[in-house]
Amino acid sequence: MPEIKKLVLDDPDTKSADIVAGNVDALKALLPDAFKEGGIDFDVLRQLLGGAVDEKDEKYGLNWHGKRKARQIALTPSTGTLLPCPDESVDWDTTQNLMIEGDNLEVLKLLQKSYAGKVKLIYIDPPYNTGKDFVYPDDFHDSIKNYLSLTGQIDEGGQKASSNTESSGRFHTDWLNMMYPRLRLGKTMLKRDGAIFVSCDEAEHPRLRVALDEIFGEENFVADFVWAAGRKNDSRLVSVSHEYIVCYARDKGYLTELKVEWRQRKKGLEDIYAEYERLRKTHGTDYAAMTAGLKAWYKNLSDSHPAKAHKHYNRIDKRGVFFPADISWPGGGGPKYEVLHPATKKPVTIPARGWITPDPKKMQDWIADDRVEFGKDEKAVPTLKKHLRDGEYQPPYSVFYQDGRAATKRLRTLMGEDVFDFPKDETVLQELIEMMTGDDDVIMDFFAGSGTTAHSVMAQNALDNSRRRYVLVQLPEPLDPENKGQAVAAAFCKDLGKPLNIAELTKERLRRAAASVKVGAPAFDGDLGFRVYKLAPSNIIAWEPEPTDLEGTLLANAEHLVPGRTEQDVLYELLLKLGLDLCVPIERKDIAGKAVHSIGGGALIVCLADGLTKDSFEAVANGIVNWWKELAPAVDTRVVFKDSGFADDVAKANMAAILNQNGILDVRSL
Template structure:
């Protein structure tokens, strides 16, 4: 016997408001919209439905609006409060690789990448969470997204429950749109002028996504929608129609992007007639190929598919060739010159022409993926099963799909591919595999939230157990990195001669290394002393250095060199100096710089810069708290300025 509790529906009275809303929605679907607290009634529409003439059209305009859109737009414009901390211990070939894997909320990461990678990405592919009505882990806090990320990943105390995204909440579409809008705004900035965006989506949000992307990228930059058969067999779970396909929506950054290619044309034929064209007479020359069989075909009217044409002369065929010239009247799409350069192929007198030499090897435009077994989700599952020997992800995108899209976008040497919903890491795997296949050196950036996997959740148990087996935290980002490690080993084993890049640098989103001024009013004196050093306690020189790269707009894989400069003192102290990008940035992040060592340090930096001979200006950076007094700081700046280094900064 079940015991009722106050939480059980049977123990509560009927929700009359919900019933009334449901009845109104059944009668007038356009009447119900989404509001801040759930389903809402559009009063203006209600007035129109009952014939109230006071409703005006002053607010009517074409577009997609939802609750929170203004805040979502502002969120994309709000500066990031975080940084990316290097994690060499999680990386592969840290010193040489040009690939990046970034753990963190992709909204914050996209903000941080703006200076360094704006206008540099050739292809963005994303497979965002499909809006299934279940929770999705991107509940942006409009006040402090970095705090939200830290709470989700357990790096601070006081974690909060993730907002539910259920259809019953009345925010089924609103939550998803608020999640996607700022990310797409930021992603657009990263694309090159000839860049391409592909987004995998199902039929639940494709309509909204199209309208959203039209607003962000411009409707004129919409390329089309690729219909992809995602499964070989249907699950028969749909109420009215089977669901075996999803979609890939394609946009370009601008007209500078080339047509999306589905490979090269190598052979084939082309039609010669076109409905609606002016009817005229052309001559089919003697010697043209004829596959209609030897014999004589009497003059008269014949059909070519739905079109008709007229033989004005008898057509005689001998040994598969036209025996003499024949006049033909029809709605020709080619002129006599083109006709003379081509050989006709005729089957039951259905006339077609062979392709001209200049038409061969032209690009075929992109089309649907309905019969390509390399693009089924089952193929993606097979690929992961081979790598992990376990089902750690459900329905991962197959490598073949990403390779197809990258080829369509024309991603070539040293060009950059970005995926900020990295998931199982298929995009990175595909880029490495394609490089191994053709000897290329394409690069990738993957961004993945370290979303926890729960061993108590039936669908996540295998993934959680696998993380335990690896001795890693239970989250998706760890599985992403492990997939890339295993894929790299497999690619190397299968291509032993390949000497390209199979590594990746790992960075993790965290709060800034530079301490923000946020004093406690009850103990201002203590706060002043605590903020004497502007660097957060426990942060390494590498942490600070890579934050400088982000702030100065330098690539996170730019070469970094180290050199020790000896002091002039009797203690023989040495100062570590870093040169980034062959001298574009020079930094000494020592915690203390003795007054007597200012001259030696300054001259050491000047001499090394001359050796490096950077192409542009050099920025020099030091810890502000490292100097004993302002005089020492001024003297060092003067030495550098006198030797052509004018841009000197302190943290």
């Protein structure tokens, strides 16, 4: 007789992805000889790996107290869930963006099944190790309870750790224990052609680099971007006025194989084009006068103007602005064929290194197309015209200047108050996003803070009319009105009628940034909304029998769902635990008076209704079968019911029988 398998809290389908099990399965597929009776035979494994196993006691690497536990925490599945909050969201029904409140360690675990291997770019600005509070003690046994305590949602212990001062003896250790598991989980989120960018300062840069070498592989290091943000005059020895953005690729070799090129648009181009248009309207086709005017314009620019860096683009012809580039063969030893001057008809002087192209016909094509500039006579070596519009993009420089005060001023204008300390610059992040992502790519930030990453995604989407998506995670850390450093932010939340926590500030910044982007690009009709989800314990009640009152425990657990949770809460936990996108469409249909939901075009069908009796189950079963056939999903369908929704086991068994007979074999209950 077919049966409906019950989903309990310890079931793999009710937990986040088990990374350890996945690693074991991959190893078993590669080296089956190393497995005996379900376990790993390490002696055989060492033989199979030969010289690749390093058994020396001393080896290069970064070690600290708690590293083993930090690695284990990253591998431990989560039994939590994310509760949907449509009332706090913007454009819930249509948006593809996510703003998740919760401890990023747990949230990253919960997102594994749905988003692992799907993120193109991760940018994070984690807490800098400056001696202030930042450490959240990750509880190996009950991290969800720990999170609720830290955020003031329960009254038990587990408050934020004390200030991480250098005199504590664990200054670097505490920071590494916090970062290490989060970075490991972040790596699993990335696509093979993805990359992570991590902001940091001098305090932990050396240890961050070694930790990332271990997690991503030293061969996947791309660059340290050095961000000069403005001189500081408060130091006795050296004014440290820069920060780092450390970049690692998920698979740098794969990027090389694909011949991927990261490019940034040069700054100041719009001002150059504007001056060109002004000169064109004034001088028409008098290119000599236009060229003189452009050179004078460059001369009058301040050295800090971004267009000044392109002052070599100071000539104008019928195609626009250009500069006369070297036409000789790089390195010397190039071809030396005859080229005639167009006016004198005599051979011009050949560059000492030879011509840049070995093909005389190609050279003649360039000349015919007016891409070669000659001197007054044949004595001058010609040059090759390089037009600005053909060279707008360049590889990103690893060192750049961006005044750190500018972002603070813009955010103050947007929010009306200084509610965030040291916000990142959305224009800098926008350049990173433009450089390596495109339409439909997913960008993640699991230390969302002021929401700069999301602002940058929306601004870039409006600029190039794309549909990039963002996933933000932010701890709803309480704001203390009595704390001088948090008083303004706390008052801001209070004035909005919102809970006093940092995540509320993040959400408000997203709303205001979206409105600002729309004002700047009124024709843009892309996604400016976001869905809010909040970390919480699972909707499924854990089975914890009371030895002294087994009968009472059974009665208390007749209903397996947490009281007060909604049907929608359960639906989204099923999405999460079964690996479906949290923004996947959900359709509802009433079948025989019962609400039935189709998720992902029929990949999951859910009925959480009560009263499935012998008089109603058949109509519901047949209705589900008919709808499933209409949907014709491309993957196997799972159907889930509420266990207590069945009047008895007979109705439950018969429901399974009808569905199985019609081809729906995966039937579960909660």
